[in-house]
Amino acid sequence: MGWSLQLGTFAGIRVQVHFTFLIFLAWIVVSGLVAGKGQQVVLANTAFMLALFGCVVLHEFGHALTARRYGILTKDITLLPIGGVARLERMPDDPRQELWVALAGPAVNVVIAAGLWAWLLVNRPGFNLAAIDIANAPFAERLLVVNISLVIFNMLPAFPMDGGRVVRALLATRMDYGRATQYAANLGQAMALLFGIVGFLSNPMLLFIALFVWIGAAQEASMVLMKSALAGIPVSAAMMTNFESVTPLDSLDHVSQLILSGAQQDFPVLDQNQVVGVITRADLLKALAQKDAPSVNEIMRRDFPLAHASDMLETALQRLQASPCPTMPVLQNDSLVGLLTAENLGEFLIIENARHQRPALLTQ
Numbered sequence: 361m362g363w364s365l366q367l368g369t370f371a372g373i374r375v376q377v378h379f380t381f382l383i384f385l386a387w388i389v390v391s392g393l394v395a396g397k398g399q400q401v402v403l404a405n406t407a408f409m410l411a412l413f414g415c416v417v418l419h420e421f422g423h424a425l426t427a428r429r430y431g432i433l434t435k436d437i438t439l440l441p442i443g444g445v446a447r448l449e450r451m452p453d454d455p456r457q458e459l460w461v462a463l464a465g466p467a468v469n470v471v472i473a474a475g476l477w478a479w480l481l482v483n484r485p486g487f488n489l490a491a492i493d494i495a496n497a498p499f500a501e502r503l504l505v506v507n508i509s510l511v512i513f514n515m516l517p518a519f520p521m522d523g524g525r526v527v528r529a530l531l532a533t534r535m536d537y538g539r540a541t542q543y544a545a546n547l548g549q550a551m552a553l554l555f556g557i558v559g560f561l562s563n564p565m566l567l568f569i570a571l572f573v574w575i576g577a578a579q580e581a582s583m584v585l586m587k588s589a590l591a592g593i594p595v596s597a598a599m600m601t602n603f604e605s606v607t608p609l610d611s612l613d614h615v616s617q618l619i620l621s622g623a624q625q626d627f628p629v630l631d632q633n634q635v636v637g638v639i640t641r642a643d644l645l646k647a648l649a650q651k652d653a654p655s656v657n658e659i660m661r662r663d664f665p666l667a668h669a670s671d672m673l674e675t676a677l678q679r680l681q682a683s684p685c686p687t688m689p690v691l692q693n694d695s696l697v698g699l700l701t702a703e704n705l706g707e708f709l710i711i712e713n714a715r716h717q718r719p720a721l722l723t724q
Contacts, residue, residue, distance in 0.1 A: 364438055373424055374436040375417060384441040385409065408499060412506050413439055415472055419510065420446040422468035423461055430457045435682070442568055450678055451525075455532035455540075462525035466511045473507040476500055518555070519548030520576040541584040548577035589709055590673040598673055598708035599690045599698030605630045606639060608657035615644055615656065626687035628696055629660045635689045635696055638664045661685050669697055676700060 364376040388409055392402035417437060423446045424434035435447040452458045480487045480500060492501045515523040524544050531540035552574040559566025604618050605628045615627060619641060629637035637660030647659045664685040667676040669692040680688050680700060690698035 371421065371425065373421070373434050375439075376436055377439040378441075380441050381413075381439045404499070408502060411499075411503055413444070415469060415503070415507055415510065416444040418472070419465040419468050419514075420444040422464040422466075424448070426461045426464035427452070430454075430461070432461075442565070442572060449682060453537075455529040455537075458532070459526060459529035462522045462529060465522055466514050469507045469510045469514075473504055473511070476504040476507065480504065516551060517544075517547055518551035518573045518577075519544040520580045521548070521573065524548045524551075524577070538584055538588040541581050545577040545581035549574050552577065586709065587674055587677070589712070590677060590705075593673045594669065595667050595671045595673055595676050595690055595700060596669040596692075596698070598705055599667075599669070599700050600704045601698045603628070603699050605696070606656055607631060608636065608655070608660065610656045612644060612647055612654070612656065612659075615639060616648070619644070626699075626701070628687070628689045628699065629656055630696065633695065635666070635691070636660075637662050638685055638687050638689065640686060664689065666691060667700055668692065673705070677705065680705075 363379045365379070365382070366374060366376045368375055385406065388406055389402055392405055393399075397405075417439065420437045424437065427434060427448050430452050432452060433449050435449060437444055437446045448461075452461060477489075484501075487501075489504070492505055494502055494505050497505070514521055515526070517523045517527045519525065519528060524547065527547060528540050528544035531543055534540075552570045555566045555570035555573065559568075559570055604622065604624055606615055606618070608629055608631055618627065619625065625641040627639050628635050629639055637656075639656055639660045643659050643661065647654055661684075663683075665676075665679040665683040665688045667679065667688050667690045669690055676688065680686075680702065686701060688700040689696055690700055
């Protein structure tokens with residue numbers, strides 16, 4: 361995720377913090393000092409927020425490590441002001457696996473809350489959960505209440521939050537995965553409207569959560585529908601076969617002329633008929649702005665996804681989306697036979713949709 365600062369790598373998973381989270385922490389400190397609270401109170405509040413988001417990170421690790429049991433890796437975990445996001449390479453195809461992955465995050469908060477509860481029962485005689493004042497309670501009691509709140513909030517059926525994913529997984533055991541996703545997405549967007557109304561009337565933070573849920577539900581539903589539409593179709597059916605290529609020794613002026621003479625934006629780089637790189641329009645424009653424009657060899661991307669013509673579009677799309685390179689060379693018998701991009705995939709879906717809507721001819 362852009363504009364993020366990496367904190368470190370734990371259990372093989374990169375953990376990073378978005379710059380908006382740092383602004384959020386700074387706002388807590390500044391607003392506390394402006395309100396006349398002492399430095400000790402401000403530091404205590406800041407420490408509590410860091411502990412809270414530490415629980416959020418552990419929550420996301422619950423998802424990530426459970427997904428790893430099913431062979432699904434996690435790209436990274438990012439801290440945002442509204443919580444954390446674990447970017448899995450993909451969601452499990454088996455609804456039962458998705459159910460466990462979704463439940464694993466809240467389960468971590470249940471364990472933390474249970475541990476804090478046990479500690480308070482032993483060390484705070486007369487401890488009463490119902491009597492806790494979240495604004496003025498001691499550190500451990502506040503953290504207990506927050507973890508219970510995280511469990512309740514995350515289990516709301518607002519897809520793509522954990523509760524919404526649980527709903528989708530349960531529905532998918534009884535119906536087609538695409539229909540289950542659509543139902544869960546509709547429910548999630550209804551919850552987002554409710555969050556938005558409540559946020560507008562009382563808590564502005566809920567407005568941000570409502571926007572996140574609404575957009576997330578729409579994107580997830582769109583991705584699942586696309587995945588369903590591409591199922592069983594080989595890459596060869598959608599790849600671009602009329603394309604130009606360049607060599608590592610070509611000048612950037614030559615690549616510029618190729619862009620101007622056609623609709624192609626990115627170009628595979630061939631060396632002795634082997635694909636060694638991809639040069640993109642964005643990288644070309646950046647290089648042309650330099651005083652001494654380098655050659656193709658100096659700016660081409662060497663980390664790019666590859667597909668074979670017989671691969672299924674569904675899996676090729678996953679690799680394409682996971683890569684920062686927007687163009688995927690397609691091979692057949694080790695020779696370059698096509699290119700796959702998000703744009704020509706979109707065109708393929710539009711054409712296929714039009715074909716399926718065409719009325720059948722009547723025969724006598």
